Amino acid sequence: MKIIGVIGTKDTGKTTLVTKIVRKLVDEGYRVATLKHTHTGFDFADKDTGKHKEAGVELVVGSGEETFFLLGRKMVLDELVGTIQLLGDFDFLVIEGFKGMPYANISTSTENEFTIRKVDPFSLKEEELDELIEVIKNRSYCLLQGLNCKKCGFESCRDFAMAKVQGAADDINCKSQPKRALLRINGHPVPMNPFVQEFISKTVLGMIDALGMENHKIEKVELIIKNK
Template sequence: MKIISVVGTKDTGKTTLVVKIVKELVNRGFKVGTIKHMHKSFDVEGRDTWKHKEAGAELVIGSADETFFLINQKLDIENLLTRSECLLNLDFMVIEGLKYSNYAKISVSSFEDEFTISKVNAKEIDDKGLKELVDLIEKRSYGILPYMDCKDCGYDSCKDMAIAAAKGETIEQVCVMKKMKELELKVDGKPIPMNPFVQTFVQNTTLGMISSLRGDALKDFESKKIELIINGGNIEKTY
């Protein structure tokens, strides 16, 4: 899943451009998700769901023609991106706002940093300009950063690699960690980076133990998704 953020000051057309980008990506056959970065709660005071949350509910679910979930905690962007990728298997995530993240950005105002791949006038961009912009997004955006800083990609840190990708100087496929997605470790839903040696060790050890077990569910287990959950007190570890 590649990530692009549309940033800018208030009333500069962020939402307008997000809608156009999403439509163009969908027209190209991609599965797209969006995140709206907000500075206030979007659960309006006095609504039924707000009352449920105020009563102490940790999870509030609204179910009608659409379904939404309210979790009584703030999740950081990495947690949101990881959960979105796992749940929906998206090709692109378009973020409105969050200008200080380390992901590729489109600026619709004067803001610019080392991750900015283009600055556009969101209210005046035409179809040709939009297609060229989405071409650039396809080429220079990249996925969730592992923050392992293993240097195997040739850069001193994951951030440096991301900056180079945003500038068009490299592609995220140089990241060794992204080549090894067969095994992931999460603690409380947050991904924990593991270098290639540790990944190989854990994977081979786990598969070796499973191969000694018996049962219909384990037939051809090498080609299936395997989950090992270790519960210890209030700690949950997922491999």
Template sequence: MKIVSVAGTKNTGKTTLVTLLVNELVKRGFKVGTVKHTHVKLDVEGKDTWKHRESGAEIVVGAGGEETFFIINKDMSLEKIITGAEQLDELDFLVLEGYKPANYAKISTSPLDDPFSLAQVDVRELDEKSIGKLVDLVEERSFGKLANLDCGECGYENCQEMALAIVQGDAKENLCVMKQISDVILKVNGNRVPMNPFVNKFIENTFLGMISALKIKEHGEPQKIELLIQHDINQ
């Protein structure tokens, strides 16, 4: 999944640009999602879900009418949202509205001094041809969530340098060795721990060998297998 942000000052057409980008990406056959950063509360006072939250519920889920939504009583970071929502894994592109500080490829609707900027546009002057060129740029120079392991295997000193090179058209995302061997992801307290290719493959083969005798296919053909170890190292 590649990520692009639409950033700019208030009333400069960010939402309009998001909808234009999404529409063009969908026309090209991609699965697209969006995330909007806002400073106002999303729930409506007086609604049932609002009453649930007012009663003290920390997480409220609304389901029905072909929709499901979650309301969590805290401001989650962008990285937590991207990492925590499994549904996002099914997408080809994620378009952000806002999140100006985020180090992802971005298109601005007002002057923005940012090395991750792909282009600055005046939304009022956009037409079908210019939108097409913008989306060409997004396809070519945007990238997904970085491994942030700074292994140096890509030839750059760290992941941020590689990301900047992608935005500038000097590198491709497939340079990231860690993305090519992401079959096994190890996290400790929510933080990803770097593993070299040998360790990654060793853990994968060992784990799959250990569970091969289990009746996992009763839950469907396995495509994603997760193991959570809850352990207090001080015990």
């Protein structure tokens, strides 16, 4: 799952740009998730869910034609991204806000070292949007795990990221990506090399077989352990 951010000051068209990027990626057949950063809370005060929150609950879950979770605490970026990865096999995650994150971004105003393009969303022509999408596909990258294993040819994950946003690195098959198993401790992803991922997945699946589940079609296993 590649990550692309949209950053900028207030009222500079961030949401407008996000919707344009998402529509174009979806039209091309990609599966896309979005994440929005806000400096305030999400207010459902006039709804039943808001009344639940006001009553003092820590987690509000809404279920109907859609499902949403309203958790009464802040989640850091890597915890959010890890959760989104568990929810679906997405090709792109488009993030609005989080201007300090170490991922490729498109800016609508102030740029930073990870900015790959600065645009005016309100005057963006169709051919310019097409070009922007190609830049996003070529210069965005997946969740940084921080192993600094050098197997990508760079000294560190950050060195790779900086080269990628500058267009000086190709896509890589990052060995630390959670392809077989994802481990999170206190909500934070823990980098694991392919051997460890394979070891954990085979161990857990072996235990499940021992429970008599071998006749079930198992696509994904989720295991949560609380250490009290």
